[in-house]
Amino acid sequence: MLPKILVVDDDRYTRTLIEQLMRKSAEVHLAADGETARRLFAAEDFNLVLMDQRLPKDKGLDLLREFRLDRPRLVAILITGFADVRDAVAAVREGLFDYLTKPFDDLEALEAVIGKALELDRAYREIADLRETLASQSGSPIMITHSAAMEKLLVQLRQAAPLDTTVLIEGESGTGKEVIAKLLHSLSSRTGGPMKELNCGALSESLIEAALFGYEKGAFTGAVKTTPGYFEEADNGTILLDEIADMSPKLQVSLLRVLQEGTFVRLGSTVQRPSNFRLLCATNKPLEQEVAAGRFRSDLYYRINVVPLRVPPLRERRDDILPLALFFLDHFKRKFSKATGPLQSDAIATLENAQWTGNVRELKHTIERAVVINAGGPITSADLGLASTATPGSTYSTAAPTPLLAYREARLRFERAYFSSLMQAADGNVSEASRISGVARQNIYGHLERAEIVTKQ
Ligand SMILES: Nc1ncnc2c1ncn2[C@@H]1O[C@H](COP(=O)(O)OP(=O)(O)OP(=O)(O)O)[C@@H](O)[C@H]1O
Ligand SMILES: [Mg+2]
Structure with a gap:
């Protein structure tokens, strides 16, 4: 339509x-x-x-x-x-x-x-x-996909979800790997079952082992009572092993054995127990390189890399930025019960052009901060607090490394940002704009035109 x-x-x-x-x-x-x-x-x-x-x-x-x-x-x-x-x-x-x-x-x-x-x-x-959809089916994770790249990923995800195979989710930090994993679980036949997550980068080898395999009372100092691990608890469900690249060599061997044999043994026990979980793995280090460098077992890699899903960084799918920003804006307005105004067009431009090295998580935090500091009016580019080469007065030393633009384009961006802020500060008054900027009054319009802020007469 x-x-x-x-x-x-x-x-x-x-x-x-x-x-x-x-x-x-x-x-x-x-x-x-x-x-x-x-x-x-x-x-x-x-x-x-x-x-x-x-x-x-x-x-x-x-x-x-x-x-x-x-x-x-x-x-x-x-x-x-x-x-x-x-x-x-x-x-x-x-x-x-x-x-x-x-x-x-x-x-x-x-x-x-x-x-x-x-x-x-x-x-x-x-x-x-x-x-509306969420209100009717609460519990499902929220994933905004607007760009062609994410639509493509969603198609692969929908195909992979019901297959019960291992899925390897690769992507930079903050791209939404966990969201993808949750969606895979909720679209699979195991959706009624539990989903367990373990971050292999954050825990010691012995803790990970105990969490996955479970243990008998007395299996090690501190094992005061028999405790089932995720391999048991995720029965008919899903396990997500996050930061899988950081798993120790010893644990890599144990995991491989569980995957090959479909059984596991609690620490301190000799009883083989059947396992029935689906494994999802996530990594922000390219696993293939880890294999090449000898840090990750190739046999385990082939086991877990049955269906690879690569989540592109935000800068490769800029069409997602605005929908995500609006979504987070709405979320934080509700969360903090604030009557924040909409995003101004200069703020939208700043968001769309930022580097987002921290990906969606960084965007989410940026919007959260803007909502928190906002005093009730619309959100301006300045409210976003982003180190941008387009913001007058920004310190280049603290800005994230940005690929260099052609001089013409860089200047145009700077002028556009500068003169829109200037006209706002001057409330649209040309004499005032001239006073603030030190640009002769009769030249202001020329600048506004060149920066494409007003159209030529
Ligand atoms: N497409 C999306 N739609 C809505 N929210 C998203 C989307 N992608 C990511 N998020 C949100 O951004 C944040 C970061 O996402 P997530 O934790 O899934 O990233 P990650 O790739 O697992 O990061 P890390 O590698 O650091 O663990 C979360 O709060 C998540 O809810
Ligand atoms: Mg994560």
């Missing part, structure tokens, strides 16, 4: 232009005044509203505020004339998605902004759907 766009503008030329531009990819509805816009808005569920600021009887911004009372997540773009930068800045401050300056002469850029806004609406809706 095509997305629905409402274009409100008293200028027939603008209406027709947007309609022509978008009619292949959207269902475009047109209104020339506030009254018609109100009527249409009440009747349809629009994915995006493009609103002119100067209407015969209404101010576009007021009309959008009115619409937002009904639909707080409405995605909208304010269209302003050249002289209305101040209104536009107010719009951005309120967390409206973006603003565009008339006349539009770069149609590609116009289409791109509309495309981005529709994407944001889609993400909002997906998350709303997800929440």
Whole structure:
């Protein structure tokens, strides 16, 4: 189904232009005044509203505020004339998605902004759907997958889940390996059974051994009572061995034996017990390299690498960033009962361009921190506290190593970030912007144009 766009503008030329531009990819509805816009808005569920600021009887911004009372997540773009930068800045401050300056002469850029806004609406809706689904099937882990790379992984995951084979989940730290493991369990026939997790990187060899095999009373000092291990407790269930690369050589041998024979012996016992668990392994070190380096047994590697799943780092699936950010935003707003506003478009850009060496976990923490420090308005790029080369005044020494951009692109990014912050700080007032920045008043617009913050007249 095509997305629905409402274009409100008293200028027939603008209406027709947007309609022509978008009619292949959207269902475009047109209104020339506030009254018609109100009527249409009440009747349809629009994915995006493009609103002119100067209407015969209404101010576009007021009309959008009115619409937002009904639909707080409405995605909208304010269209302003050249002289209305101040209104536009107010719009951005309120967390409206973006603003565009008339006349539009770069149609590609116009289409791109509309495309981005529709994407944001889609993400909002997906998350709303997800929440409903979750409310009806609580217990299932939540996994946001929006990018093509993750969709592909999800297909492999759905195929692997019911097979009862060992799955090896590889991926950098924080990419969501544990989430994948939980999803595999919940989509398998063992979903009613227990799931046990053990981190081989965090525990000593003897603790891991005791946790997996269980022990008889008196098997070692401190074994005060007979205790079953995961091999028993996960009967008809799943065991996740996290950080499997860190497992000691001795334990690698013991695990291999259990997998080959389907039986195990508690520590301090001689009784062979049958095991019936499904094994999932996770690692953030490429296991093949560990094998090559002689640190991991190749026979165990072949045993556990029956179905490999590789979780790509976040920087290789940037389409996931926004949906994940919105999801976490929603999560932490509820958790802390805070009425945080939406993400401003500069914040979205910062998120989408960040390096995310800590992957999804880092994104989650970033949003959590932003919600905690937010004082009630929309979340700005500055609230994110990300070391970004695009933030004026950032210290390059503390920034994560970023691949170098072409000078032109780097400068454009810097200027875009600098001049949008400047115009916000100056409340859209050019003289004030000139005073703060030391850039001559008559040159400010030139900079705004070059940074593509306003469209050329
Ligand atoms: N696709 C996703 N959708 C929603 N939440 C996610 C997603 N991926 C990761 N998360 C969240 O991000 C955090 C990190 O994920 P997880 O613990 O699964 O990473 P990991 O790959 O196991 O990391 P590590 O290697 O450090 O153990 C968790 O809080 C998890 O809920
Ligand atoms: Mg993990």
